[in-house]
Amino acid sequence: MRGSLHPGVVGKSLSVKKATKLKLGDAAIMGPPDTSLKVKRDAKGKRPQFYKDPAVGVEGVDHAMSMILVLAQELLVMRDRLDTVERICAAKKMIVEDEIEAYQPDQSVLETREERRQAFYTRLYYLARKDASEMASADTQARYEKVLNDIAVGDV
Amino acid sequence: MLNTFQQVDHPILPKPNHDERARQESAKSLKQFVQQGLLPGLGPVFQGRAGPAYTKKTGKVADNRLDIRKAMISDPYHQHYAAANRIAQELLWEGVNDTIDRQLPEMIEKAKALSAAAKAPLETDPNFKTPRYVTELDIHCMPGGYAGELTPDDISTGALYDRGVYLYAMGYMGPFNDDLGRSVCNYINRQLGGFKPTQILEMGCTVGHSTLPYKEIFPDAQVVGIDVAGPQVRYAHARAAGLGHEIAFYQRNAEHTGFEDESFDLIVSHILLHETSGKAMPQIFKECYRLLKPGGYMIHADLPPFAKFDPFAQFILDNETYYNNEPFWGKMRELDQEQLARDAGFDPQTVRFDNAPMAVMEYAMQAAEGYSQEASSAVADRDVNAGEFAPGGGWEILIGQKGH
Numbered sequence: 001m002r003g004s005l006h007p008g009v010v011g012k013s014l015s016v017k018k019a020t021k022l023k024l025g026d027a028a029i030m031g032p033p034d035t036s037l038k039v040k041r042d043a044k045g046k047r048p049q050f051y052k053d054p055a056v057g058v059e060g061v062d063h064a065m066s067m068i069l070v071l072a073q074e075l076l077v078m079r080d081r082l083d084t085v086e087r088i089c090a091a092k093k094m095i096v097e098d099e100i101e102a103y104q105p106d107q108s109v110l111e112t113r114e115e116r117r118q119a120f121y122t123r124l125y126y127l128a129r130k131d132a133s134e135m136a137s138a139d140t141q142a143r144y145e146k147v148l149n150d151i152a153v154g155d156v
Numbered sequence: 157m158l159n160t161f162q163q164v165d166h167p168i169l170p171k172p173n174h175d176e177r178a179r180q181e182s183a184k185s186l187k188q189f190v191q192q193g194l195l196p197g198l199g200p201v202f203q204g205r206a207g208p209a210y211t212k213k214t215g216k217v218a219d220n221r222l223d224i225r226k227a228m229i230s231d232p233y234h235q236h237y238a239a240a241n242r243i244a245q246e247l248l249w250e251g252v253n254d255t256i257d258r259q260l261p262e263m264i265e266k267a268k269a270l271s272a273a274a275k276a277p278l279e280t281d282p283n284f285k286t287p288r289y290v291t292e293l294d295i296h297c298m299p300g301g302y303a304g305e306l307t308p309d310d311i312s313t314g315a316l317y318d319r320g321v322y323l324y325a326m327g328y329m330g331p332f333n334d335d336l337g338r339s340v341c342n343y344i345n346r347q348l349g350g351f352k353p354t355q356i357l358e359m360g361c362t363v364g365h366s367t368l369p370y371k372e373i374f375p376d377a378q379v380v381g382i383d384v385a386g387p388q389v390r391y392a393h394a395r396a397a398g399l400g401h402e403i404a405f406y407q408r409n410a411e412h413t414g415f416e417d418e419s420f421d422l423i424v425s426h427i428l429l430h431e432t433s434g435k436a437m438p439q440i441f442k443e444c445y446r447l448l449k450p451g452g453y454m455i456h457a458d459l460p461p462f463a464k465f466d467p468f469a470q471f472i473l474d475n476e477t478y479y480n481n482e483p484f485w486g487k488m489r490e491l492d493q494e495q496l497a498r499d500a501g502f503d504p505q506t507v508r509f510d511n512a513p514m515a516v517m518e519y520a521m522q523a524a525e526g527y528s529q530e531a532s533s534a535v536a537d538r539d540v541n542a543g544e545f546a547p548g549g550g551w552e553i554l555i556g557q558k559g560h
Contacts, residue, residue, distance in 0.1 A: 036261075037260045037261060037264075037306050037307060037310075037312070038257055038306075039253045039256050039257055039260065039299065039300060039306065039312045039313075039316065040299040040300035040304055041250070041253060041299050042299055043246075043249070043293075043294035043297040043298060043299045043300075043301075043481060044292075044293055044294040044301065044481075045293035045294055045297070045481040047242075048238075048242070048478060048479055050235045050238055050239040050242070051235055051239070052230075053230040059232045060232050060235055060236070063232065063236060100174050101173055101174050103174065107160065107525070107526065107528065110160035110162065110525075110526050111158055111160050111528075113181070114158050114159060114160050114181075114185060115158055117181070117182055117185035117189075118158070118185060118188065118189055118192075118193075121185065121186060121189035121193060122189070122193055125189070125193060125194065125236070125240075128194060128197065128233060128236050128237075129193070129197070131197070131201070131232070131233045132194075132196070132197025132198075132200055132201060132233060133197075133200075134204075135197070135200035135201045135203070135204035135205055135233075136197075136200035136204070138204060
């Protein structure tokens, strides 16, 4: 399945080795070559680097860390909820696995789930939202410092 | 707008299990969020931070798409927007490939059986020379590209494209991904003075998702789809058969199709031209002219020229060139497409850009799964907004008629 990241490439390098270095009988040690069909997983074309400016890159990491922790939190919430469901089902002697695979959500379920996913992504990107709103309202560090000054010594 | 648009299953479509479907849905939701939640912040960020910083550094105002790009490229907000867009793109292919990897051998057998039972011809050529503009990069980051072939009967990249396009388009193209074709058919019926095509060619048909509406709406017409990618036309043929349509699919190059002069009275393409090249595109227009009967129409539904957008919108649109393996996306928008059509011989009086309104409301009327009235009309009626899928609720089409 996903164990070999580049099945095609691995297959090729194996066959080259067999032809040049390995002796008869080595195939038995290595097992038969994997001839099952596996789709390509990587798109050809250099992937752009999005966070390459070192100064800005550091700022990006602040955002990334906040997102990773929100994600971790959501995963734990989900795990607890699923655990609760499984325990309730087990207590009622219900085996739900096949029913989960066969389940077809109706329109209201589709909407509930999409609403939940959009709310989740919105929380995940709360710092980006804050960033854009600061830019839209010209809410700068300079304004922040001006407020400190105004409150300390101004007519506020 | 709450997007719950669902793709309709058909015999050859990959069948995700519960968790694969949830992953695919979450990639679609992420794309929707990038458009609705992150895209709108780019303007304020440029005005409030990136633009002034660029001016301070260079003494110039960033007033064209390339300078705006220079100003925005290292802004953290833009980095998040661009990175999230790219990651969503990668996740959607990854999610579909999980399903295909699990099902490919049985899918190939099913495609063969469906095609064998169909009367309409399927033609592929093992010695076909796929043009470099299709093979140099895996276009829109689709692993394997259009033409990647794992085995002689492979359909995997066709299956990947069919499900992937639904996710990429976030269902805006309808339960059968057919909105582009359907919208152009509606345009023909409503805007071309009673013109009824009888021999229709679609160039760059991929999986035939845009081809099928032509057969449905013009049932007496002969409909032919061509594409340079073997796995796409094989999948297209099986897909059409599975949906009960007799459509011929051939592996051919739109630059030189091999059909006789004046074989068709309507030639269409849907988001094909921007995936060709500066050399191929004029040749495709000439080939359309050669293949059309006098009075026949060529209609290409693709990207409008940059000139129709302000520089900041151009910059947003051009991100696809740099971040989504779309090498011709930006350059194509700089070309004078109307002049190319006139140069190919089309009647200058008839060559024009026009807008074909999206057919998405029709899906809501048919009560297709997930196509709520509210969400469908939100897509159909929205304003032009660069960076959204199908900005402005309609498809830009280039039309030319061959003189009588």
